Amino acid sequence: MHSDPYRLNPEGMHPEALYASLTSSVRRLVDVTIRSQSDPDTIVSAKAKIDAAATELSDALIPGSFGIEAGSDGRPRAWGNAVIGLRNALAPPLIVHHEADGSVWADVVLGAAYEGPPGHVHGGICALLLDHVLGATAHKPGRPAVTGTLTLRYELGTRLGPLRAEARVDRVEGAKTYAVGHLSTEDGVTVRAEGVFIHPRQTAVLDTAPPR
Amino acid sequence: MHSDPYRLNPEGMHPEALYASLTSSVRRLVDVTIRSQSDPDTIVSAKAKIDAAATELSDALIPGSFGIEAGSDGRPRAWGNAVIGLRNALAPPLIVHHEADGSVWADVVLGAAYEGPPGHVHGGICALLLDHVLGATAHKPGRPAVTGTLTLRYELGTRLGPLRAEARVDRVEGAKTYAVGHLSTEDGVTVRAEGVFIHPRQTAVLDTAPPR
Structure with missing residues (x-):
């Protein structure tokens, strides 16, 4: 779950x-911060490293929030x-696949950070994922x-672990897209x-293709 | 927003x-990871510190997820x-206040990590917060x-920044609590x-008071 698919080569x-x-x-840090049973001295030492890393990364910051930028x-x-x-450690992140028929799906593994009832995904996190995939069916270039x-x-309760989110368009009426979808696990x-x-009426948002 | 209300004194x-x-x-680290404009060498250096901190905290880990434990x-x-x-860096965290009349409310400031449309809270994050505060009205000891x-x-779009989440019970029918609520900003x-x-029928969950 925490394997790093990218070799780190700054050059x-x-x-x-x-x-x-x-x-x-x-x-990975968010996950172990929840689950650590380390002694207080170790926690203090780890916190010092985290603070130092955050200060390094704060050399120069995008003001406010990231928004949407044009890629290369x-x-x-x-x-x-x-x-x-x-770049958002809160995001699992979801990789949303768009099928030719307009449906979308994403497979994701949710760990300790997404918990509500013990061992289960928070009901609001289920809503977060579904809002996103249903919305993705309505997203059109521009x-x-x-x-x-x-x-x-x-x-049913959604157990922590692997799950799939999927959605499709039910119908389109003018500016409104009616979408349906669900989450599923092995249950x-x-x-x-x-x-x-x-x-909405066209805004100045940079948006010529589905964001990724 | 990132001030640390606790003095760090391990003893x-x-x-x-x-x-x-x-x-x-x-x-704070999650936030600056999104917004950093540091050069690649600095990012590599920060990542090394983060990895070292995560390894320290992984000395001993609670298996799976945190669940609910009895406090002292x-x-x-x-x-x-x-x-x-x-202990969850994904959580703002929400501090839910329970009023004598059964209503609940929470004030929170959401930053870059909660973004959906540029400058605005992700619609699914709005759902996450509302699910939680509406559910909190139904939560009873045990x-x-x-x-x-x-x-x-x-x-309306919910701008990033300060917002309030509030909810109240509309009615109770047997095991069902009907709750209503909303989010509001200065808009x-x-x-x-x-x-x-x-x-649900009583489970073995440790739960003799509202969780905090």
Whole structure:
């Protein structure tokens, strides 16, 4: 779960790989911060290293939040996004696959940081993932969609571990996309969702392709 | 936003303060990992410190996830919880206040890590917070509640920054609590929610008071 798919080579390393590697390390840190049983002196020592790392990274900061920036390949990057953000350690991150028929899916493994009821995914985290994948069905090049309404029906507890999130378009009416989807684990479907996603009037958002 | 309310004094320091201090440092790190504009060498150096800290904290780990443990004061601790967990850097964390009339509220400031649309809170994060505060109205000593259904209506974009989440019980029918609530910012109410929360048959969960 915490394996690092990128070799760390600062000389000529692609920024995407460098940031992915850094964020992967922060995700591991978030996990062990919850589960550590180390003694107080060790915790104090670890905290000092974390503070030093944060200070180093604060040399120069993007003001406010990441937003969306244009990548070197021209595609928009939502690297700060709470669900898919490459640089956001809160994001699992979800890798959303778009099928030719307009449906989307993502496989993800959720660990200790996503817990609500003991051993189970927080109901609100289920909502977070479903909001994102349902919204992804409505996302069109140059036309971002925002959530209008979202209804969730919890059928089973969603155990921590591997799960799939999937969604498809039910119908489109003008600026509104009606999407449906669900989460599933080895126990079967755990949460079902339906939502209406709206394309607001064109804004100045950089958005010529689905963000990644 | 990242001030550390606890002085770090490992000798005799209360575990709660020590863990809160550590997690506060990790939250700051999550934020600057998204916003850093440091050069690659600095990022590599910071990553080495983060990896060293994670390895120190991994001396001994709680297997799986935190779950709920009994605190020294006898109250259950949900320190790993994705919304309120003292040791979970993903959690803002939300401090949920319970009023005598059964309503609940929480003030929170959300930064870069909670972003969806540029400058705005991810719609799914809004759902996460509302799920939690609506559920908190149904939580009774010894009787945890889980989400049955949740419906969200997004009325305005929720800007990153300070916001309030609040909820109250609309009615109770047997094991079902019907709750309503909303998020608001200085722009007014941004998202409204209604949900049904269910008290499952008693389980073996340690839960004699609202978790904190």
